[in-house]
Amino acid sequence: MVDPVRRWTEGELSLEAHDGPGELRLVWRGRSADREPGKFLVPALTASVEESGRRGVRLCLDFSALEYMNSSTFTPVVKAIDLARRRGVAIALEYSQAKKWQALSFSALRTFETADGRVAVLGR
Amino acid sequence: MLEKCGLPPDESDSLAMVAQELLENAVKYGAPGAEEIVLSLRVEERGVVVEVKSRVGGDESNVRAFGGAMQRIRDSSDSFGAYVERLQQAARRPYSGGSELGLARIAYEGRCALEFRVDSGYLAVSAVYKR
Numbered sequence: 216m217v218d219p220v221r222r223w224t225e226g227e228l229s230l231e232a233h234d235g236p237g238e239l240r241l242v243w244r245g246r247s248a249d250r251e252p253g254k255f256l257v258p259a260l261t262a263s264v265e266e267s268g269r270r271g272v273r274l275c276l277d278f279s280a281l282e283y284m285n286s287s288t289f290t291p292v293v294k295a296i297d298l299a300r301r302r303g304v305a306i307a308l309e310y311s312q313a314k315k316w317q318a319l320s321f322s323a324l325r326t327f328e329t330a331d332g333r334v335a336v337l338g339r
Numbered sequence: 340m341l342e343k344c345g346l347p348p349d350e351s352d353s354l355a356m357v358a359q360e361l362l363e364n365a366v367k368y369g370a371p372g373a374e375e376i377v378l379s380l381r382v383e384e385r386g387v388v389v390e391v392k393s394r395v396g397g398d399e400s401n402v403r404a405f406g407g408a409m410q411r412i413r414d415s416s417d418s419f420g421a422y423v424e425r426l427q428q429a430a431r432r433p434y435s436g437g438s439e440l441g442l443a444r445i446a447y448e449g450r451c452a453l454e455f456r457v458d459s460g461y462l463a464v465s466a467v468y469k470r
Contacts, residue, residue, distance in 0.1 A: 250363060253434055286360055286441040293430035315349050316356065319448045326423045327430070 225255040238273045247284040256291035268304045279311040312338040344382040357449040360441040361391040369393035392463040422447040
């Protein structure tokens, strides 16, 4: 039986890719506190943007279960947004409004939202 | 530890983030192989001071570059705007170590004022949180 969930794990952080209706959902779990998280995240996020583009689905980065991310983690994330935008791939960032640090961190990322909704930052 | 000092959970989480960002800065930009990095925390009635002290890495230009980054953050009257500006720059630039995102995040999310001093080859960076 094929496991429909693909996982990337590095240290305390794991990403799980779930295929959903009209989207590829990348669920972030644990803590992202590596000094150079780009080494791990850039390949995973680039592959996810490319896969979403091939399948014509939205890429959803789901941070709601994440416990912590350092500032170095934001760079690969905003670069993935930029890559998706340039490739014409719709991308959404979901976070938990119940977690104060997430509400603060992700409110700043709203600067990347587009009027057509192709880049969206959504508090749940 | 912070909650044991009487700080509410939200403030504790925020200051833990501040401490982590300062420590990461010290590891990234401090002297390679430095034997110690000192983290101190002072809880006062009117605020909290988080300080990280480490041996200066590289030459004088490193300290000047760090001082410039600190000054840019301190000069900004809008910590949210400064943080957003650095996020936008990070999205456009090739990867590099000097995004200043950590310092801007301390100012915005941590609601801290930043200070630093260089003394006898050591750099001490403080984040001052007013309650």
